[in-house]
Amino acid sequence: MITNKRHxxxxxxxxxAFFILLSAVFIIPxxxxxxxSFTSEASISQNGYPFxxxxxxxxxxxxxxxxxxxxxxxYKVTILISFxxxxxxxxxxxxxxxxxxxxxxxxxxxxxxxFFFTMLFNGGLVPTYILMSQTLHLKNTYxxxxxxxxxxxxxxxxxxxxxxxxxNEIIESARIDGAGHGTIYLRxxxxxxxxxxxxxxxxxxxxxxxxxxxxxLYIDEKEMYPLQYMLQVMLRNIMEILKEMQNNISLGGMENxxxxxxxxxxxxxxxxxxxxxxxxxxxxxxxxxxxxxxxx
Amino acid sequence: xxxxxxxxxxxxxxxKDRGQALGLFLMALPMMIVVTIFSYIPMGGLIVAFKDYxxxxxxxxxxxxxxxxxxxxxxxxxxxxxxxxxxxxxYNLAFIAxxxxxxxxxxxxxxxxxxxxxxxxxxxxMFFPYFLSWVxxxxxxxxxxxxxxxxxxxxxxxxxxxxxxxxxxxxxxxxIIIFLQIWKTVGMNVLMYYASLxxxxxxxxxxxxxxxxxxxxxxxxxxxxxxYPMMIILTILAVGKIMNSDFGLFYQVPMxxxxxxxxxxxxxxxVYRALxxxxxxxxxxxxxxxxxxxxxxxxxxxxxxxxxxNPDYALY
Numbered sequence: 001m002i003t004n005k006r007h008x009x010x011x012x013x014x015x016x017a018f019f020i021l022l023s024a025v026f027i028i029p030x031x032x033x034x035x036x037s038f039t040s041e042a043s044i045s046q047n048g049y050p051f052x053x054x055x056x057x058x059x060x061x062x063x064x065x066x067x068x069x070x071x072x073x074x075y076k077v078t079i080l081i082s083f084x085x086x087x088x089x090x091x092x093x094x095x096x097x098x099x100x101x102x103x104x105x106x107x108x109x110x111x112x113x114x115f116f117f118t119m120l121f122n123g124g125l126v127p128t129y130i131l132m133s134q135t136l137h138l139k140n141t142y143x144x145x146x147x148x149x150x151x152x153x154x155x156x157x158x159x160x161x162x163x164x165x166x167x168n169e170i171i172e173s174a175r176i177d178g179a180g181h182g183t184i185y186l187r188x189x190x191x192x193x194x195x196x197x198x199x200x201x202x203x204x205x206x207x208x209x210x211x212x213x214x215x216x217l218y219i220d221e222k223e224m225y226p227l228q229y230m231l232q233v234m235l236r237n238i239m240e241i242l243k244e245m246q247n248n249i250s251l252g253g254m255e256n257x258x259x260x261x262x263x264x265x266x267x268x269x270x271x272x273x274x275x276x277x278x279x280x281x282x283x284x285x286x287x288x289x290x291x292x293x294x295x296x
Numbered sequence: 297x298x299x300x301x302x303x304x305x306x307x308x309x310x311x312k313d314r315g316q317a318l319g320l321f322l323m324a325l326p327m328m329i330v331v332t333i334f335s336y337i338p339m340g341g342l343i344v345a346f347k348d349y350x351x352x353x354x355x356x357x358x359x360x361x362x363x364x365x366x367x368x369x370x371x372x373x374x375x376x377x378x379x380x381x382x383x384x385x386x387y388n389l390a391f392i393a394x395x396x397x398x399x400x401x402x403x404x405x406x407x408x409x410x411x412x413x414x415x416x417x418x419x420x421x422m423f424f425p426y427f428l429s430w431v432x433x434x435x436x437x438x439x440x441x442x443x444x445x446x447x448x449x450x451x452x453x454x455x456x457x458x459x460x461x462x463x464x465x466x467x468x469x470x471x472i473i474i475f476l477q478i479w480k481t482v483g484m485n486v487l488m489y490y491a492s493l494x495x496x497x498x499x500x501x502x503x504x505x506x507x508x509x510x511x512x513x514x515x516x517x518x519x520x521x522x523x524y525p526m527m528i529i530l531t532i533l534a535v536g537k538i539m540n541s542d543f544g545l546f547y548q549v550p551m552x553x554x555x556x557x558x559x560x561x562x563x564x565x566x567v568y569r570a571l572x573x574x575x576x577x578x579x580x581x582x583x584x585x586x587x588x589x590x591x592x593x594x595x596x597x598x599x600x601x602x603x604x605x606n607p608d609y610a611l612y
Contacts, residue, residue, distance in 0.1 A: 011511070015408055022402075023421040026479070029436045030424065032447065036439060048445040096327035099320045106317055111324055118335040120536075121592040124584040125567050126577065127341025128334070130355055151334050156327070181319045210429035213543060217572070232431045232548060235438065260445065267435040274427055281427075 037061070037265035044260045060261035064269070070230065071269065077142075078226040082208040085146040089204050090197065092150065097159035098189050103168065112160070115153045132218060144218035145226065149207055155200045162196035163189060202281050209274060227270045234263060345585035349577045367582035374579065376566065384562040388538045391477050396531060399482055400523055403489035404515055419490070423483035430544025433480060437472070437549055463551060466559040473560065477545060485530065492526045493519060525608075532602055536595035539563060539587045563587050 035050045043055040064071055099105055100112045138144040166189065174184050190197070215229035225233065345367055347358045361367060371377055409415045425433070440447045441462035449459040462468060500518050541562040550560045563583055570580035
């Protein structure tokens with residue numbers, strides 16, 4: 001019995017050691033971005049990227065906020081499409097999910113299949129691109145960045161699975177009291193689905209926040225670049241952006257510009273707001289995770 | 297009289313039900329319209345693969361190509377095609393196998409951690425990369441691979457190893473891409489597996505302990521079987537998407553570097569480059585058509601296989 005206990009302790013220590021090492025693999029790469037953005041440019045070009053804080057300074061951030069137009073524009077666009085898109089998606093998806101979750105709705109199966117089929121088969125990039133840019137002329141519109149994520153049927157089905165668990169008696173008794181479907185949806189379904197709304201809302205928000213492909217395909221105007229796309233362009237073309245910023249306010253010689261650290265600082269600023277959402281996400285996520293089968 | 301009344305009532309209810317159904321239908325309509333326009337119409341648009349598309353004529357007026365498989369003929373004559381299909385399938389198979397083994401192993405080990413606090417910390421850190429976009433990941437990768445300033449070359453220089461021009465070394469990217477995919481998604485997968493372990497009744501373990509089972513035996517006979525449904529579902533979904541790739545991982549992370557195409561070019565990036573960069577809509581649409589149709593067949597096929605093994609695990 002004693003040897004057994006000791007054996008268990010050894011296993012526990014080994015397991016924890018393993019997980020601590022593993023966590024390091026996930027955290028260190030992210031920390032490196034932090035270290036680089038707080039290090040002076042001279043130190044970077046002399047000694048390479050820092051493994052820890054080295055010659056700590058805030059020049060990179062000062063530099064970005066001295067010429068804030070680029071990043072403020074990008075933040076505006078990202079916030080607009082993220083929150084606007086999430087609101088619109090939740091509105092459309094919860095209404096549709098409510099309908100296909102009602103067992104007494106006669107066309108429930110047909111409409112569910114209508115949505116589900118798009119998960120199995122899709123037109124892909126070329127027809128979608130032609131539709132968006134040539135037929136509907138949505139290039140350089142916010143709609144072009146919102147629409148591609150509106151057709152997410154996966155989350156719709158997660159919502160439906162959740163709503164199907166709401167006891168039918170609640171809806172029946174509301175109907176006997178004379179409530180219409182609009183009232184039931186607003187007064188009962190939405191409040192009762194809060195955990196699912198939180199989970200799907202956060203997932204959608206994250207998807208919008210991180211999306212950059214629609215911008216790459218449909219947006220040419222620099223003022224309409226969302227954060228992620230601005231970062232993408234910047235990584236591939238840092239010098240161009242630096243010149244851009246310099247044209248707004250002259251800052252002297254190019255060699256003094258904190259290009260390496262500013263780039264990473266920009267990256268940190270793009271991730272920033274999502275860090276605040278992260279704890280909420282964890283809280284709701286495991287609860288709202290169950291994805292049921294489509295049948296039934 | 298009474299009969300008549302009840303009949304009237306029934307008719308009234310029926311009318312009301314029909315009204316209710318219409319009301320419900322109207323609530324689903326906005327989403328249906330969005331899906332019709334932006335999902336169903338592009339499906340019909342796949343016909344572009346059989347046309348000589350010109351921007352001025354538009355999709356409907358562009359003439360059919362002659363012979364109608366002309367775009368596909370070009371595609372299959374292109375020396376790139378074999379490489380693209382090999383990369384797409386090869387990476388996806390590696391992802392499926394490694395994700396399954398690694399996520400299940402980690403979930404099983406997490407299940408043995410007793411401290412709730414430690415558990416939460418490990419889960420959170422593993423889940424974190426899921427929150428980052430591929431653009432942000434490409435910055436992190438760049439910090440490691442930058443040939444002049446990056447960490448990997450700095451470590452190599454200090455330890456006397458070989459420094460590499462990473463963005464021009466295609467062989468290295470086989471490992472880099474597989475590592476990154478696992479790194480970014482494993483936390484999410486572990487979370488899903490771990491969530492399905494939560495439902496195990498502790499009485500199973502108690503009974504096993506009375507019988508004198510060791511910890512390892514319990515893992516093999518109790519914990520692991522509880523993961524089978526999730527393992528099967530996630531694997532079917534992955535097999536169904538075997539023609540798809542994460543565009544960000546294959547395009548943005550290698551920085552669209554031409555020398556890396558031999559190990560980073562996949563269907564997804566090929567379709568994009570042919571469409572946007574070289575304007576070759578014919579090739580692009582033919583490749584896209586293949587991707588959609590083969591992907592569809594694979595989903596149907598895997599679902600059928602699973603249905604035969606155990607209908608409960610089938611997707612539909």
